[in-house]
Amino acid sequence: MPCELTEKGDFMPNIKIHKGGEAFEGEVPANSNLVVRAGIRQFPYPHLSYGCGMGKCAKCMCQIIDTAESLPEPNWKEKKMLGPKLAEGYRLACQLWINDDLEISQDSQQAVQATPTTQQKVHNAGG
Numbered sequence: 001m002p003c004e005l006t007e008k009g010d011f012m013p014n015i016k017i018h019k020g021g022e023a024f025e026g027e028v029p030a031n032s033n034l035v036v037r038a039g040i041r042q043f044p045y046p047h048l049s050y051g052c053g054m055g056k057c058a059k060c061m062c063q064i065i066d067t068a069e070s071l072p073e074p075n076w077k078e079k080k081m082l083g084p085k086l087a088e089g090y091r092l093a094c095q096l097w098i099n100d101d102l103e104i105s106q107d108s109q110q111a112v113q114a115t116p117t118t119q120q121k122v123h124n125a126g127g
């Protein structure tokens, strides 16, 4: 799945999202965060589920289907929220900046079952 270039020669990663038994596809500018884009109602809106945008709720959890090797190593928030699911290919979309074509799935939305961390409890208790 080769990346497309715009007329200006800008790199445009192609994103494919599987959700609810359907597949949605579109291009995003390089170095995009899918949750930020959905938040300003650009593709992948309205197809991407997300919540806090800060790695604290796991509602943006997705399984990487293709091109996982182009993604950065999971950060501490992903490690804390996803634990063993990282090994199953799950990532937090809000923690990823996309620079290559990517195919993800939110068909198995078990993200909301993620266990709140101690840090979340402390954060929530503080307001």
Ligand code: FES
Pocket (backbone or CB within 6 Å): 035, 050, 051, 052, 053, 054, 055, 056, 057, 058, 059, 060, 061, 092, 093, 094, 095
């Ligand atoms: S949107 Fe809450 S963890 Fe990604």
